[in-house]
Amino acid sequence: MRLSCAVVSYHNDPEQIAEVLRSVASTPMDIALYLVDNSGNDQLAAVAQEFGAHYIHRPDNPGFGVAHNLAIAAALEQGVDYHVVLNPDISFGPEVLPALSAYMEQHRDIGLIMPDIRYPDGSRQHLCKLLPHPVDLTVRRFLPGLYRLSGRLEHYEMRGGDYDRVMEVPALSGCFMFLRSSVLKQVGGFDERFFMYLEDVDLSRRVGRVARTVYFPGVSITHAYQKGSYKNSALLLRHIRSAVQYFGKWGWLFDAERVAVNRRALNNLQHGAELPAASGSLLDRKP
Incomplete structure (x- = not known):
């Protein structure tokens, strides 16, 4: 079994990058x-060298998906069995990657897995999500109080499930995506039309067509979770553009696949279903 990990940076603090690379190196x-560096300068080259990382410099900043695809292509050429997409703002202990690798080896029909994710203060991040409806992204971003009071937030973030148990989840966070290489070859990497934002939902959805997409709480990582589009108008515009691209690709109000996938995920939660041993995805398994 061979494993690869990739981080994409854009003018991140060198110590922050060192922390995530240190987490991998401790495994x-x-x-x-x-380390794919989209920054205008190459000051992170020394950090990459310190931790034995392959350094790819793209000062033209082609975007999150394009940069990760460079690492994915290089990793797949080496014949790795698994590839891990990592955000720059995460850290984890030496037990995380071995535990996820072991679980994937035991469950060959899983194509994508995500661990339990915590804020630096130890509280849980609810990053298990349904496939989004335009209302989810719009009201959640611009009217968060109303969204929470409506009960739709708990629904969208699958809080009706038990975050202490393994769950099948339609959309997993791009901050930490543990992917089976054979599935990546089948569905392709990130859709490069998404500069940043929603590329993780898009990839989760494509993986979910051919394999299981799973949340595994057996190990935890720490995620600073900057929520840049809540603080920066340029990033907000990027987020809006990606949402338009996503719904243009998959459907706005009418998306039969979204309805089917979300219904099956919620049905599994409602009945407390354990992950079945049979192969298949949320899309094609019968109740």
């Missing part, structure tokens, strides 16, 4: 590590 496994 007792042989890992191919990539």
